Amino acid sequence: MKPAERISAFVNFGRTLSELTLEELEDISWRAENNNNWFTKESVEQALKGLAMMLDSDKLEAWLSSYELKVVEKPLSVGIMMAGNIPAVGFHDLMCVLLSGHVAVIKVSSSDEILLKWIIKKLVELEPRFEKQIRIEEMLKGMDAYIATGSDNSSRYFNYYFGKYPHVIRQNRTSVAVLSGNETTEDYISLGRDIFQYYGLGCRNVSKIYIKSRAQLQDLLGALEVYSPIASHHKYHNNYDYNKSIYLVNLED
The missing domain is CATH 3.40.605.10 (Aldehyde Dehydrogenase; Chain A, domain 1)
Structure with a gap:
């Protein structure tokens, strides 16, 4: 050809x-x-x-x-x-x-x-x-x-x-987001797409975020609530509970 x-x-x-x-x-x-x-x-x-x-x-x-x-x-x-x-x-x-x-x-x-x-x-x-x-x-x-x-x-x-x-x-790959502290709610929602698309299973899904302060973390988590329906997927929910339990047992934030 x-x-x-x-x-x-x-x-x-x-x-x-x-x-x-x-x-x-x-x-x-x-x-x-x-x-x-x-x-x-x-x-x-x-x-x-x-x-x-x-x-x-x-x-x-x-x-x-x-x-x-x-x-x-x-x-x-x-x-x-x-x-x-x-x-x-x-x-x-x-x-x-x-x-x-x-x-x-x-x-x-x-x-x-x-x-x-x-x-x-x-x-x-x-x-x-x-x-x-x-x-x-x-x-x-x-x-x-x-x-x-x-x-x-x-x-x-x-x-x-x-x-x-x-x-x-x-080999294994992971993506990182670095937030400046000047992000808008729309920026957080766009970042959420990079985190949650394909349930986060892609090597280009963001899996680590660097933030300026704990206050910014609250703003980020608040904006990401629009993606909460993803937790209704049974495999995702089970995986979330499993990892959350490990953090609790190890007394990690």
Whole structure:
């Protein structure tokens, strides 16, 4: 496939995502949540909307202008060990391999199996030639290169097995917010979106905040009350109670 054809396939996929019917969205959201309770309908819709925005023709062309894409005569096999912390989180790695003209050999996370397989099916429907460029495997042995995402512990395992090959290995990540003390209520609410979207499970979700004073903490907590409905999610609520209990037992503020 020529680079322009690969790009066109992803632009068409983005358009397909933005034009999903309510019935299609309900179906894939229900199946994803049935497989993984963290993947609520709202979270799946947010993820698919984000992919559609990312695959806008102008944005895709602007991003790819920094690279020299070629027709690949002898494609390499790139093993992708996908994460499953938020919906479709492995899509970008898959897209990078396909756009570069190589073969994506995927170990799908059991947490995100439904959504990723649905995405692959849609891609192949739009561009049947991708079928030869995508394989789903349980074992990623004998690849030419690797992309792996996991925890600090799993990264040691990945480095042991994949370190001698060209690789990208990602470890734990966390995001931090630093507040100046001049924030408005609207600023706090916007920060809340970065904290609570996808139930805080993404590596870019803010999980540590530096504040000026205890008074500012009260203002922040007051503004974040608009997100209190998130506590009705049973897994989130159980996790909250568990961690709160540990702090209480250890007499930590």
